Amino acid sequence: MSTASAQNTAAPQTFPIPANVHAETVVSVKHYTDRLFSFRITRPQSLRFRSGEFVMIGLPNAERPVFRAYSIASPAWDDELEFFSIKVPDGPLTQHLQKIQPGDTVLMRPKPTGTLVLDALTPAKRLFMISTGTGIAPFASLLRDPDTYEKFEHAYLTHTCRDVAELAYGKELVASLSQDPLIGEFAAGRVTLYNSTTRETSPCMGRITALIGSGKFYSDLGIEPLNPETDRVMICGSMQMLKDVKELVESLGFVEGSLANPASFVVERAFVG
Numbered sequence: 001m002s003t004a005s006a007q008n009t010a011a012p013q014t015f016p017i018p019a020n021v022h023a024e025t026v027v028s029v030k031h032y033t034d035r036l037f038s039f040r041i042t043r044p045q046s047l048r049f050r051s052g053e054f055v056m057i058g059l060p061n062a063e064r065p066v067f068r069a070y071s072i073a074s075p076a077w078d079d080e081l082e083f084f085s086i087k088v089p090d091g092p093l094t095q096h097l098q099k100i101q102p103g104d105t106v107l108m109r110p111k112p113t114g115t116l117v118l119d120a121l122t123p124a125k126r127l128f129m130i131s132t133g134t135g136i137a138p139f140a141s142l143l144r145d146p147d148t149y150e151k152f153e154h155a156y157l158t159h160t161c162r163d164v165a166e167l168a169y170g171k172e173l174v175a176s177l178s179q180d181p182l183i184g185e186f187a188a189g190r191v192t193l194y195n196s197t198t199r200e201t202s203p204c205m206g207r208i209t210a211l212i213g214s215g216k217f218y219s220d221l222g223i224e225p226l227n228p229e230t231d232r233v234m235i236c237g238s239m240q241m242l243k244d245v246k247e248l249v250e251s252l253g254f255v256e257g258s259l260a261n262p263a264s265f266v267v268e269r270a271f272v273g
């Protein structure tokens with residue numbers, strides 16, 4: 001005499017995979033804070049991309065799934081794809097995406113694109129990658145790509161977050177470079193991570209715009225100021241952050257580049273929502 005069989009017997013509703021979309025399998029998920037997580041999915045064999053590009057990601061949870069742009073955080077040679085995501089409580093995609101588990105399906109549109117690519121920059125000595133929040137993702141890809149070290153002598157990655165816990169992904173990334181069997185020998189001694197926080201006390205506090213503007217960034221690292229003769233800059237963060245950092249580097253003489261017209265800096269908006 002049981003009524004249990006009457007409860008929740010309906011299978012979860014399933015929707016057909018839309019045409020021209022890859023259905024990939026979640027391999028692993030890592031939660032960093034209540035706002036940030038990373039995940040890895042299988043890579044479609046046909047997918048080719050440049051390190052630093054983004055793809056459109058969705059879930060098979062509706063007839064017409066919501067897709068959002070996600071920078072691929074893994075390098076072009078990796079046989080899995082890694083992403084670093086924010087969790088927005090009411091975000092049309094991330095309120096569901098933050099619950100994915102290994103074995104689940106993630107949808108991906110097939111055409112990678114983006115401006116944060118090495119080919120959009122002319123050659124120089126130093127590469128500065130300026131990021132806030134999940135804007136670090138494309139740089140996680142580029143720092144694991146041997147081409148970055150072919151093209152530049154030294155890479156400086158700046159990552160600014162609200163609090164210290166949000167910096168963990170970038171710290172792990174940079175620490176892992178020297179252990180990486182493919183990248184270790186290229187990256188050794190050639191990557192500098194510069195962290196700051198804006199809402200929690202830490203050894204280095206402030207927005208990167210303020211830290212560069214005051215010169216603290218240069219004195220902390222003991223390096224020459226940004227100079228378009230010797231340096232290239234890639235920028236990824238929120239809309240306002242992009243605008244402010246772009247204005248800053250333009251005031252220093254940097255010129256925005258693209259694949260069609262490579263120059264001295266490039267920008268890309270980090271995913272939100």
Ligand code: A2P
Nearest residue numbers: 132133160161162198207208209238240241244
């Ligand atoms: P702040 O705490 O002063 O807003 P978020 O998580 O909201 O995307 O922010 C990530 C980091 O980017 C925070 O440390 C935030 O600082 C910083 N930030 C926000 N707007 C700008 C901006 N216009 N220029 C530089 N940094 C910014």
